[in-house]
Amino acid sequence: MRDTLLTQITTNLAGSNVKVSSELPFNNGGEVLYMKNKKHFYLDAEQEAREEFIKCLDKNDVEQTTTTLNGYLTVDAKNQPGDISNVVASILSANSVITNTIDNSAGVTTEIENDAITYTFEFNFITII
Amino acid sequence: MAVINVSAGSEAVLELSPVGDIDTPANVLTVPQMQDITINNSTGVFRFKTLDNTAESAVTTPATNQLSLNVVVDEDSFFGNATLTANGAVIETGLFGVSTSKTKVTFRAYFNGTDSGSKYLEGAGFISGLSPTVNMDAPVWISPVTIEVDGDFAEGTEA
Numbered sequence: 001m002r003d004t005l006l007t008q009i010t011t012n013l014a015g016s017n018v019k020v021s022s023e024l025p026f027n028n029g030g031e032v033l034y035m036k037n038k039k040h041f042y043l044d045a046e047q048e049a050r051e052e053f054i055k056c057l058d059k060n061d062v063e064q065t066t067t068t069l070n071g072y073l074t075v076d077a078k079n080q081p082g083d084i085s086n087v088v089a090s091i092l093s094a095n096s097v098i099t100n101t102i103d104n105s106a107g108v109t110t111e112i113e114n115d116a117i118t119y120t121f122e123f124n125f126i127t128i129i
Numbered sequence: 130m131a132v133i134n135v136s137a138g139s140e141a142v143l144e145l146s147p148v149g150d151i152d153t154p155a156n157v158l159t160v161p162q163m164q165d166i167t168i169n170n171s172t173g174v175f176r177f178k179t180l181d182n183t184a185e186s187a188v189t190t191p192a193t194n195q196l197s198l199n200v201v202v203d204e205d206s207f208f209g210n211a212t213l214t215a216n217g218a219v220i221e222t223g224l225f226g227v228s229t230s231k232t233k234v235t236f237r238a239y240f241n242g243t244d245s246g247s248k249y250l251e252g253a254g255f256i257s258g259l260s261p262t263v264n265m266d267a268p269v270w271i272s273p274v275t276i277e278v279d280g281d282f283a284e285g286t287e288a
Contacts, residue, residue: 053269054162054164054201054269054271055164056161056162056163056164056201057135057140057141057142057163057164057165057166058140058142058161058162058163059137059140060161060162062162062201062269102265102268128268128269
């Protein structure tokens with residue numbers, strides 16, 4: 001799921017001022033990569049939660065799986081890229097590439113630290129198995 | 130005294146087959162993913178009053194027997210497998226098929242699994258009451274199923 005989403009985000013951001021990294025947003029020398037490499041989008045690993053959706057007598061229960069992926073993008077707060085609105089919209093709209101879900105949502109929050117603004121994206125995909 | 134509970138390997142199981150085929154495993158559909166099952170054996174009663182009695186009298190009339198359950202709709206069990214023509218109508222056409230064709234089926238409802246010694250009620254009847262439903266708050270097809278029993282239940286113990 002991460003690979004599919006990352007590929008779609010890469011396609012959507014082609015020609016924009018933001019590059020997409022396939023690396024995970026790990027710490028490097030005490031600093032997370034997206035803070036260090038501004039104008040680079042990072043997508044974290046999948047987080048998966050399973051819960052019982054329908055309980056059945058034969059124990060063949062129907063389960064609901066919620067897959068969450070977080071993405072990060074940091075840019076200069078004062079001089080944001082001119083196309084930042086399009087970049088954010090393009091990242092959010094990439095969620096439609098994931099199919100066979102019963103619920104598919106994406107959202108973004110921002111946080112300013114010193115001279116940098118970090119966009120934190122959250123993608124949620126709910127499937128039934 | 131022993132409580133019959135629902136636990137792994139000791140759960141309620143419903144088997145369906147063409148009439149008289151319930152002991153032929155290849156022709157038997159074990160209904161998967163039942164949410165609940167209710168067995169109704171409702172004896173009919175005719176009540177009457179007489180002038181010389183201060184209370185009503187009652188006589189029994191034939192019972193109404195019925196099984197009702199709710200299932201998660203499974204494609205094979207609901208619509209059948211058209212390639213398995215040799216395995217009888219239940220396997221071939223599924224719950225929906227035998228309901229629409231009004232084909233009588235034999236059922237066996239186990240109370241505590243299908244192991245040797247397990248108790249069951251057996252009979253024959255017609256599938257009815259299918260009403261599959263789905264919505265965005267419950268996005269999995271679920272359907273009630275009723276078996277209108279023709280005649281009596283017969284109690285049995287798995288050999």
